[in-house]
Amino acid sequence: MAANGRIDVHHHVLPEFYIKAQKGAGIRGTAYRGFPEWTPSHSMSVMDNENIAAAILSFTSPGIWFGDIAQTRDLARQ
Numbered sequence: 001m002a003a004n005g006r007i008d009v010h011h012h013v014l015p016e017f018y019i020k021a022q023k024g025a026g027i028r029g030t031a032y033r034g035f036p037e038w039t040p041s042h043s044m045s046v047m048d049n050e051n052i053a054a055a056i057l058s059f060t061s062p063g064i065w066f067g068d069i070a071q072t073r074d075l076a077r078q
Contacts, residue, residue: 005053013057014038017078018064025066 019035029035047055064075 005047005051008047008050008052008055010058011043011047011052011055012038012060013043014060015078018059018075021064021066021071021075022062027062 014035015038022035043055046052065072
């Protein structure tokens with residue numbers, strides 16, 4: 001991790017459980033491609049390359065609400 005680096009206040013994550021939830025809701029990725037590959041190690045590598053010391057994680061659109069309260073709670077807790 002970069003010392004004295006910047007803080008990314010809008011760092012997108014796309015873990016497998018979130019992709020699975022989106023696919024279950026009929027979402028197939030972006031308009032021009034499917035879901036991009038994301039791993040924690042790749043994210044850390046990008047942070048190191050860009051001198052980012054810390055990041056505030058954020059899910060991409062549409063968020064974690066797919067019409068089911070119990071599922072939303074479960075996704076938020078993961």
